[in-house]
Amino acid sequence: MSFKLSPKLSQQIAYTLLVISTIIVIVPVLTVIVIIIKNGWSALSWEFLTTMPKDGMRAGGILPAILGTLAIVSCAICITLPVGVCAAIYLNEYAKDNLLTRIIKLAIVNLAGVPSVVYGLFGLGIFVMLLGFGVSILAGALTLSIMELPVIITTARGALSSVPYSFREASWSLGVSKWQTIRRVVLPNALPGIMTGAILSISRISGETAPILFTAAAFYVPHLPKSMFDQVMALPYHLYIISTQIPNMPKNIIFGTALVLLLMVLSMSLIAIVARLYFRKIRKW
Amino acid sequence: MVKKKGEVKIQIKDLNLYYSDFHALKNINMDIRANRITALIGPSGCGKSTLLRTLNRINDTIDGVRITGEILINGKNIYGEDMQVDRVRKEVGMVFQRPNPFPLSIYNNIAFGLEINRMVKTKKETDKIVQESLEDVLLWDDLKNNLKMSALNLSLEQQQRLCVARVIAIKPQIILLDEPCSALDPKSTTNLEELMQEMKQKYTLVIVTHNMQQAARLSDDTAYMFMGNLIEFDETSIIFTNPSKKETDDYVSGRFG
Numbered sequence A: 001m002s003f004k005l006s007p008k009l010s011q012q013i014a015y016t017l018l019v020i021s022t023i024i025v026i027v028p029v030l031t032v033i034v035i036i037i038k039n040g041w042s043a044l045s046w047e048f049l050t051t052m053p054k055d056g057m058r059a060g061g062i063l064p065a066i067l068g069t070l071a072i073v074s075c076a077i078c079i080t081l082p083v084g085v086c087a088a089i090y091l092n093e094y095a096k097d098n099l100l101t102r103i104i105k106l107a108i109v110n111l112a113g114v115p116s117v118v119y120g121l122f123g124l125g126i127f128v129m130l131l132g133f134g135v136s137i138l139a140g141a142l143t144l145s146i147m148e149l150p151v152i153i154t155t156a157r158g159a160l161s162s163v164p165y166s167f168r169e170a171s172w173s174l175g176v177s178k179w180q181t182i183r184r185v186v187l188p189n190a191l192p193g194i195m196t197g198a199i200l201s202i203s204r205i206s207g208e209t210a211p212i213l214f215t216a217a218a219f220y221v222p223h224l225p226k227s228m229f230d231q232v233m234a235l236p237y238h239l240y241i242i243s244t245q246i247p248n249m250p251k252n253i254i255f256g257t258a259l260v261l262l263l264m265v266l267s268m269s270l271i272a273i274v275a276r277l278y279f280r281k282i283r284k285w
Numbered sequence B: 001m002v003k004k005k006g007e008v009k010i011q012i013k014d015l016n017l018y019y020s021d022f023h024a025l026k027n028i029n030m031d032i033r034a035n036r037i038t039a040l041i042g043p044s045g046c047g048k049s050t051l052l053r054t055l056n057r058i059n060d061t062i063d064g065v066r067i068t069g070e071i072l073i074n075g076k077n078i079y080g081e082d083m084q085v086d087r088v089r090k091e092v093g094m095v096f097q098r099p100n101p102f103p104l105s106i107y108n109n110i111a112f113g114l115e116i117n118r119m120v121k122t123k124k125e126t127d128k129i130v131q132e133s134l135e136d137v138l139l140w141d142d143l144k145n146n147l148k149m150s151a152l153n154l155s156l157e158q159q160q161r162l163c164v165a166r167v168i169a170i171k172p173q174i175i176l177l178d179e180p181c182s183a184l185d186p187k188s189t190t191n192l193e194e195l196m197q198e199m200k201q202k203y204t205l206v207i208v209t210h211n212m213q214q215a216a217r218l219s220d221d222t223a224y225m226f227m228g229n230l231i232e233f234d235e236t237s238i239i240f241t242n243p244s245k246k247e248t249d250d251y252v253s254g255r256f257g
């Protein structure tokens, strides 16, 4: 004999389960943020952000790590964004649906699934050793840019294909060439989407450790980077080092560093979210 | 078939079109005359839009389309080797089923085609053509103080008029209209039909419509299509009162379709 719940009770149970799941999602995020703020807040100061580390990194600031991360990430996005957008334009606007196109698309999907440490090893093999860039900003940026390429291509394709086909037809029918149509009609309308995708990518690669581990990051550099071929300290790697490799490390510096990294990443995401909401509101089609 | 007054503007010769394996246009032969309105009618899916879209080669942009035969405009084959497709499209403007202005200002919707086709050198020239085009479609008086407003804020009828203005600004010889009134209310439809009547002084118009009354009121010549075939093509009065094919008669008298 089967046991039947009344509809009202089963509704109640379903609702409760959904609420619990939501809480399970939110609680860890909030806890992490609260713990990091609570323990790291006292380390935050203007000096912490703008000076070199002292006493074997047990005191002083984290300026070189911040600058290192900014250098690697900004180079990476400058490489990956144009390449990715061009690839997306090709795939979305020009590529015919044939075997080659399907292989390319498959490659992009698979590239997105490769673990980031594998990119790190790839970067070590190709950029650091084969091409001889050494462990450097350039090698790290190239590695990150290749890792981020599938994400950029995918978001850019989404942005391009959300531009109505009727805009393209309208433009072609005025005697405007295919390329001019892309440049003057499709790209301007896809730009907001491409840009929010790019900002999210910046936020994502800022926190990556594995790809720069062998390609760019240094344990400690006593001076600020001078060229693309310098090794640099970087926030995520620095955080790993001070948390695990240095005895008697003051706790608030560890958490302070984590807080800076977190703020960097979260503020980027926030900008992207606000931008997306804004563009959604002004967009009329 | 049609051998009456009016010079031939478009000559369609043995035209076949395939969407991959699907044979959508079957051996079409048709002479479209200048400064007249030619209507394409027939049941949904019979190939009206497809035929219309061969006239400015905008079907070329669709994957898998294959075309044989010739379309001569002013005696030159637009599918010929030496033809530049962008040139063809500049001479043969198109207005679509749903109004599709660019998400730009009213002014820039018209200036866009002028600038890209390098038809203007100064802002003053652009201003002049924008004004003339808007006057031609009877939008100027209503909009002259709002040229910077987004075209997407206009009513559907105004948007469709703007789309016509955008086309006539670049001075084509032929204008194709694919069910241009289907998104409009009856009043706007009447207004747009009046506009088309005006326009045939300067242009050759080809219009697709699923509305037989509209074809009867508006057009000079009518082509009846069925399943990719051109069944009959003649002056509108003949098609609607005394067609020579039984299928045409069945369709226009409402016994079929």
Ligand SMILES: Nc1ncnc2c1ncn2[C@@H]1O[C@H](COP(=O)(O)OP(=O)(O)O)[C@@H](O)[C@H]1O
Pocket: B019, B022, B024, B042, B043, B044, B045, B046, B047, B048, B049, B050, B051, B062
């Ligand atoms: N892009 C396309 N790919 C494949 N078949 C198409 C395409 N466009 C139209 N067709 C087919 O061609 C036929 C004619 O379509 P269409 O010219 O749009 O008809 P109409 O405008 O008379 O309603 C239809 O059977 C339609 O399904």
Ligand SMILES: [Mg+2]
Pocket: B048, B049, B050, B208
């Ligand atoms: Mg149609």
